[in-house]
Amino acid sequence: MTKANLSEFLAVSDEVIAALDASQPVVALESTIISHGMPYPQNVETALSVEDKVREHGAVPATIAILNGSLYAGLSKQQIESIGKTGQDAIKVSRRDIPFILQHKNSIGSTTVAATMIIAAMAGIRVFATGGIGGVHRGAETSMDISADLSELGKTNVAVVCAGAKSILDIGLTREYLETQGVPVIGYQTDVWPAFYTRRTGFDVDYRLDTPEDVASVINNKMALDLQGGTVICVPVPADFAMDETVMDAAINQALKDMLARGITGKDTTPFLLEKIAEITGGNSLQTNIQLVLNNAKIASQIAKSLVAKSLEPSG
Ligand code: PSU
Ligand code: MN
Numbered sequence: 130m131t132k133a134n135l136s137e138f139l140a141v142s143d144e145v146i147a148a149l150d151a152s153q154p155v156v157a158l159e160s161t162i163i164s165h166g167m168p169y170p171q172n173v174e175t176a177l178s179v180e181d182k183v184r185e186h187g188a189v190p191a192t193i194a195i196l197n198g199s200l201y202a203g204l205s206k207q208q209i210e211s212i213g214k215t216g217q218d219a220i221k222v223s224r225r226d227i228p229f230i231l232q233h234k235n236s237i238g239s240t241t242v243a244a245t246m247i248i249a250a251m252a253g254i255r256v257f258a259t260g261g262i263g264g265v266h267r268g269a270e271t272s273m274d275i276s277a278d279l280s281e282l283g284k285t286n287v288a289v290v291c292a293g294a295k296s297i298l299d300i301g302l303t304r305e306y307l308e309t310q311g312v313p314v315i316g317y318q319t320d321v322w323p324a325f326y327t328r329r330t331g332f333d334v335d336y337r338l339d340t341p342e343d344v345a346s347v348i349n350n351k352m353a354l355d356l357q358g359g360t361v362i363c364v365p366v367p368a369d370f371a372m373d374e375t376v377m378d379a380a381i382n383q384a385l386k387d388m389l390a391r392g393i394t395g396k397d398t399t400p401f402l403l404e405k406i407a408e409i410t411g412g413n414s415l416q417t418n419i420q421l422v423l424n425n426a427k428i429a430s431q432i433a434k435s436l437v438a439k440s441l442e443p444s445g
Contacts (some may be wrong), residue, residue, distance in 0.1 A: 138231060141252050142203025145191045149253050152441060154188035154433035156426065157202070157249035157257040157287070163192075163212050164219035164239035165400040166260065167415060168407070173213035175419050177206065179258070179426045186430035191254055193245045195222055195230050195238035202252040212239055221396055223277045242289060243281035246359060250285050255348070255436060257289050258429035260422045261325045262361065263399060264294040264303035267385065274398065275306060282359040283310030288348050290362045290429040292421040293323035293330070296381050297402045300324070300332050307361065308335075314361045315344060317428060323365035326372040326417050334363060341428065345435035364428050370420040372413065380409040 141149075148155050158179060163172045180190040192204040194212055201208070212219055215237045222230055222238040224247060230238040240248060242262050249257055263276025282289065294303055300322055307314055314322070316334030324330045338344050348360055365371075384405035393401050407415050 145203035148189040160194040160239035188430035264298035295325035328365040341431035
């Protein structure tokens with residue numbers, strides 16, 4: 130698509146345009162986490178504090194959504210509030226859904242990791258912070274339930290900072306799928322995949338890196354060679370906020386049982402499981418979720434800053 134065609138659809142905020150034009154760091158943020166990942170009003174409060182956190186660390190936040198038929202990168206407080214209030218009535222948009230929601234001039238579409246990556250890349254944003262990515266679901270060998278986030282990571286050039294994948298997913302299979310797609314999984318100050326609410330799983334990451342500069346160098350190399358596709362940067366939840374593994378395992382198993390009993394499938398599975406787990410853990414998991422997203426926003430901002438510095442180097 131030509132730039133002219135693209136700009137018919139793309140609505141980048143003035144602040145984000147100014148930052149990109151001036152080669153300042155920008156961090157993309159998703160909106161399905163607001164509509165489907167957390168309850169109101171904590172979802173709106175969190176989305177706004179995540180933006181503050183990005184600013185505090187010297188980058189410009191670009192929360193991404195599809196509103197009234199336009200692809201937005203950079204939302205107003207009112208727009209974030211409206212997505213949060215609409216909650217699960219918002220349309221959860223992944224890659225396949227984008228052309229359809231553009232037909233509806235009066236709609237609230239929240240973007241998953243996949244759709245957020247697509248819009249971020251269109252706008253020229255290279256770093257994205259979220260809570261957890263989608264993955265290969267447990268039982269995928271029969272259900273074939275594999276998040277479109279994974280194939281997106283195989284083709285779209287955006288680095289995604291997350292707290293790993295929660296064990297509602299099959300982390301071993303998620304890892305295999307990412308390997309096939311050529312997506313490197315970096316452990317940020319960790320040798321093993323974190324499990325979102327908890328800091329460790331039994332699965333190794335592909336590479337461990339300990340500083341934002343090292344992560345930015347790798348992303349820079351990948352872009353310089355035009356190697357296509359994203360990078361996953363797994364940051365363990367800060368120790369003070371990590372949940373107890375036994376409590377979490379029990380909650381996840383219960384949630385999976387309820388899901389099967391109710392026959393929930395397709396795009397409804399992830400939101401159902403997240404809500405159920407929050408309910409079972411009496412809201413504790415929500416606090417952990419909020420804290421890990423804030424921490425990821427900080428690390429992503431540091432990486433974005435370093436990436437900008439590298440592209441401004443005379444040799445780079
Ligand atoms: N995992 C979380 N919180 C979330 C999601 C995943 O811990 O909010 C959301 C993200 O938007 C992710 C999406 O991209 O769920 C994956 O959905 P699916 O499995 O249907 O692809
Ligand atoms: Mn799915």
